[in-house]
Amino acid sequence: MITQDGNHFPQRASFDTVVDMANEKRRVLIADSQLRSSSFGIKSSDKPEFSSAGRGVLAHALDESRFLLQHAAAAMQTLHEQISNTHSMVVLTSANGLVLKSLGDIDFLEKAAQVALAPGFDWSEKINGTNAIGTALREEQSMIVHGGEHFMNANKFLTCACAPISDPYGRLIGALDLTSDYRSFQQHTMALVKMSVQMIENHMFEDISSKGVVIHFHARAEFIGTLVDGIAVFSADGRFLSANRSAQFQLGLSFNALSAHTFSSLFGIPMSRLYALCRGTLTKLHSLCLYNGVTVSCRVDITSSGQFFTGQEILPKPAIDAASITREPLSPSLTPKSKLSTLRYLDTGDAQIAAVIQKLRLVRGRDIPIMILGETGTGKELMAQAIHGDSERSSAPFVCVNCASIPESLIESELFGYESGAFTGAREKGVIGKIQQANGGTLFLDEIGDMPRNLQARLLRVLQERRISPLGAGREIAVDISILCATNKNLKEMIACGEFRQDLYYRLNGLVVRLPALRERTDFKFVVSKIISSLSTYSKPVDLSDEVMEMFQRYQWPGNFRQLHNLLRTAVVMSGDTGTIERLHLPDDFLEEIAVLPCVDTFDIPAVTGALTNTKPAINPFANVANVADITKPAARLEEVTTLAIAQMLRQHKGNVSSAAKALGISRNTIYRKKHQLPADVWD
Structure with missing residues (x-):
């Protein structure tokens, strides 16, 4: 072994x-x-x-x-x-x-x-x-x-x-x-590091996957498309180009050893037979036998090196002059005849998501700008990638710009690029900006509400004229891009406050769709099972105990899918080969937050206060709260009860987080995570 x-x-x-x-x-x-x-x-x-x-x-x-x-x-x-x-x-x-x-x-x-x-x-x-x-x-x-x-x-x-981290070659x-x-020191530390490295290597691998025939394979079909998915790339005539770490492991060969092989020697059939298998059935998983006798399920991507694979024939890919300023859009005649819908795989049974996908399908191919609204972690970027994947531009770049993560001093050069010598410290050959990188494809502006106002006017001009001018350049460059954007902010309120341009807003919101928060979705159990399936590296399936599922369904998930994914990622590692995620496999801070949530729809203040302190409280944290009657209504949001209790205790302890946490019987981390929900006066 x-x-x-x-x-x-x-x-x-x-x-x-x-x-x-x-x-x-x-x-x-x-x-x-x-x-x-x-x-x-x-x-x-x-x-x-x-x-x-x-x-x-x-x-x-x-x-x-x-x-x-x-x-x-x-x-x-x-x-x-x-x-x-x-x-x-x-x-x-x-x-x-x-x-x-x-x-x-x-x-x-x-x-x-x-x-x-x-x-x-x-x-x-x-x-x-x-x-x-x-x-x-x-x-x-x-x-x-x-x-x-x-x-x-x-x-x-x-x-x-x-x-160590290896590149795609x-x-x-x-x-x-x-x-x-x-x-x-924690025993599961190395497992987390290895999983993170595999994520990095797979992300790098995606950059070269468009240069050949891409084979996704695994002995278990449900692992296709997950972190442990084996991915190998071959040229159109079957020469080995690259393989990720999981593929090397499944094949039992190092990268150097694989370099001496072909698709035929590894998978037992010639490339012509592979094309015949995929003809007209691009969405289907195929069963192939590796050279070592192991049977695997495979998915074949629709592109091959220098060509577009249609399932019927191999068509020459149009030549692109790398030195040219503009990039011509892909001719419709060269678009694959059969195409796997990526939006369809986001439809997991929730009615709100299904309605969003239906709206998106109606505007597909119409070059209408789309704005995606939703809380942090609801999958806005994933939805944007799916929209791009279902568009006629899917073979061209998808470029994501997170307007909130780039320092204000750098975002202009990131978006528009710059010429050689544009400013002190600039690279000798200059840099191509994100907008120009997306030429012919899709530009996704994530957290658009955080874009500095002085750049909003320049972006508006790009959207109107489809031309950019890099910093230090004396010329304009034509660009052909489809625009998607996302935000978790209320842009109309920002417009009223003068923080966001009204004309840019109406240029961006051709179609506005809102993604529901995780706590609002009706497909929660299915989502949990899919995430666990993608994270598990054990031969035995991993399940949730009934107690843990009940906790998950009561929790509000302020971090949405990102929080759920990170929690499950650790829990799967902690559960080892037991096959079941139990309470003991969950992080302490999550259990502390769950402890303050009642198990029924109605509750009384002393019960919640007792849960916070684990004892009978010496001080009622809700004393002097004006709307106690409101928060005790069955329809009240449970998280507001916790927030009010923390706020009152911080006031009593004059903003001292350690003292307030000790009095409530919770960790300081819990208070810090809710800092953005607390009123400013609690820190006085």
Whole structure:
């Protein structure tokens, strides 16, 4: 048996034997690393190396690692949210160990900076001796280095779990590390890091998947399209181009070994037979037998290298001059005759979602701008991608710009690009802006309500004239784009306050659709099962216990799908191979919030207060609340009860979060998460 790390174990080895062998292998790797560290001339008493930092060094490394940074940002943020307030940090490095980016708790970031664990510093073995980053990169495999296993004494207060990151062509491109105080080490840390790395690698893989015939495969059909989906890319004549980590694992071959194979040698049939199988049945999963005898389900993408695959024939792809300024839209005659609807897969039984999809189908192909409304985490970007996927522009770029995540000083250059020498620090060859990158395809402006007002006028002009002028350029460039945008803000209120241009609003809202919050959806159980199915890497299906499902259905899910996905992602790992997610597998902060929610539709204030404190309260947190009668009505939102209790207790403790949390019997994190819902006077 071969694990995804490349370890070889006897087929019938017990779980304990496998664990012992893995631990022994780790001890050998650490011992080897310790010997190398000594040979480098490093002493355990050496102080952290700060001389390697420099703006020029870091700026050059960031520029060289643009591809990695672009695809790692989302996974890093997700991992950071999962480990926040645990004295931990997430670190991204280059292939040579230079720290590129870090996210974490402020206090721990400051502590780590004292040993040079910060952007711009080198954490290769030659500089820091045995450490998870340097050793993982040296061995090109995941690595945990705990406390005293670090070579340098200065680093022994850390525990680090690191996994290397490979690009779509099998080359080492960097590493992702999760570092914490050695006293707070968690057994599931490495599993979270590995899953995050797989997300990053799959995202990078998507960038090259349009360059060949793409095969999605797995031994279990329900895993097609999930994180553990095997993806292999071949040229139109069957030459191997690339394969993601899951595909290498399922095929039992390294990237270099796969390079000597063809589609025929791996899947047992010629490419012509594959085309015949897919003719007229592009939406169907096919059963194929791998060279090693394993039967897998496969889905074949409709494009192939340099060609459009229609299921009937191979048509030449129109040549595009990379140097040309404008990009001609795809000719309708070259659009695939059979096309898999991506909107259809978002229709999971909820009536509100079905109505939204029906509206979108009615305007498909009419070049009508679409505005998607909804709370944070309701899947606005996923819906935008589905709209693009069902459009005639689906073979052209889908470019997403999050207007809230780009600093105001950079958003103009991000959108419009700039010419060489446009400003101090500009790249020598200039940069193509997001709008021009979307030429011929779709531009998705997420969080449009956060776009600075001075740029709203420029965007309006682009929408009217379909031309842009990069910073420092003396010319205009024609662009052909479809516009989608999304926001969780009330743009009409912003217009009334002078924060958003009315003319831009009416240019963007050709069709406005609203996505329901997770708590409002009627397909909740189905959604939970689909998420768990996509996250589970075990042969045995993972289910929710009745108790956990009851908790989930009572909870308000302020973070919507993003919150549910992150919670389930950790719970699946914590449940191991038990097959059932129980209460003990859920995070403490979630259980604390559930504890304040009553199990029935009607409730009384003392009962809720008792749940908050776990004892009979000495002080009624609802004293002097003007609308107690209103909040005790059965129709009142349960989350308002919690918010009012927290607000009153903060007032009584003069804004001291620790004291208020202690009095309520909840964590400080719970209060901080509700900070945006609390009135300003509670902090006085």
